[in-house]
Amino acid sequence: MIDTSASRSDIALEAVGLTKAFGGLVAVDQVDLKVRRGSIHGLIGPNGAGKTTCFNLLTKVHAPTHGRILFEGEDITRLDTAEIAGKGLVRSFQISAIFPNLTVFENIRLALQRRRGRSYDFWRSERVLNAFAEEARQLLEEVGLARAADVLAAHLPYGSKRALEIATTLAVEPQMILLDEPTAGMAHDDVAEVVSLIRRVQRGRTLLIVEHNLSVVEGLCDAVTVMARGRVLAEGDYASVSNNPLVIEAYLGSDQGYGQGYGQAGGR
């Protein structure tokens, strides 16, 4: 943010010519992506469009074959997951990533603990972590898990694990959150709950959401990038994108896409 070029632009995360080839298969092909600071940006596309690979490039699971990734104007192409997290770019996982054999409270506290640095101090009592107890309770309150604080995370129902994961992500106070299919595998009521949770906790943060379910994107995202066959097909707000004939064709052309994606959006 001291960097003047970054403060001049309002782009938080930018991908330039991002390409990933697995052997001969080009999963992501020359993708350009700009996520505006403070916006909720959806990355959608039918199955096999390359959006998950793209997400994995942005979150450092894979290294890109070509292209660059910039966060707040800084080149982060070669950094690893822990390093980008240190810069305020934190991801969530499709399969709820929790610490199963720790309690809900301990899950949150572990994330809050990031604030005291790396915590290599093995000689100090964990009582110093009491400093985070109050905030941990507030966060749990916020996502509706206050009463489950002492439950082992593994014993939570599916929707609550999602809420716990989101609370954990929030606890590290990221500038930007990357969400991988936050409603994957959820029943309709849970979907609505997670959507309202995401909206509630956003508070000016930048969010990039990879999503299959178009109705989630419709209600949530300020801007949408549609991918198909590894490339960017369309970009814009939800209304313009969903009326784009290329997008409609891409979703209709994919059997699964029709059922889970466009069909749901059109049905409502």
Add this chain to the structure above:
Amino acid sequence: MNLGISRSQILALALMVACIALLPLVLYPVFLMKVMCYALFACAFNLVLGYAGLLSFGHAAFFGTGAYVGAWTAKALMLTPELAILCGGATGGLLGMAFGFLAIRRQGLDFAMITLALAQMTYFFYLQAPFTNGEDGIQKVPRGDALGVLSLEPDMTMYWFVSAIFLGGFGFIYRIVHSPFGNVLKGIRENEARASSLGYRANSYKLIAFGLSAFLAAIAGATKTHVFGIATLSDVSLETSSLVLLMALLGGKGTIFGPIVGAILVVSMESKLATMGSWVMIAQGIVFIACVLLFRRGIVGEINRGLRTSL
């Protein structure tokens, strides 16, 4: 949410201290010292197996290094026992950092195999090195005078000395596990990808845990050398590596008191069945299989599950 020591832990600790204080009245103190040395070794091993989720198959390298360096510094350099034991511990800890640096780049079975290979290399080093006397080992290591004043030759004096080291090591491990560092370590064990995504560099934590574990394992080895006055190849052998794994699994990996219970059982079994010769191995094997089948979490692990404690 309770951050302090739980009541059940205090109870178990009191029981353990009482046993240390009273058992030498009825049992042979040298046997009890052996149990304490192996118990400390098993607790150190449990730090990586139970809390970092790393299966090391070469922990005898550190135990043996502690034994040899402790023996050599006590005998050749005539260091006082506490200094010799610290030298052994420090050397083992450094070796652990080096081995850990190589091994933690891989996970699961690969990690176990790398540690095994490095431990075998260590074994051959001690077989060949001039100061170890090959098959004979370093013998007649003096117990010396603690702090230069208190002779440890009487068994009971040595016993209190070993008890202090054991309790100190145990307390240190308890602190590591219940430190900010230990909390991150448990997070990495539970979900490494998630821990890194929160900004924790998993490999650094594992490396520190591995080094600490090696240091404490070497302290245990050096202490045992002072008890028996000898450091031999068996301290650094594959059998010792598997024995400590057996202790940790038997008692309950990832529990505070489990490795101690495991060490008591394994060492008692060895001494009771000593007359059976190599049949001890078979008896141990059967006990091990039975335990794994009957209580998969280990003895203390099952107690914790049944009574909802965290011993």
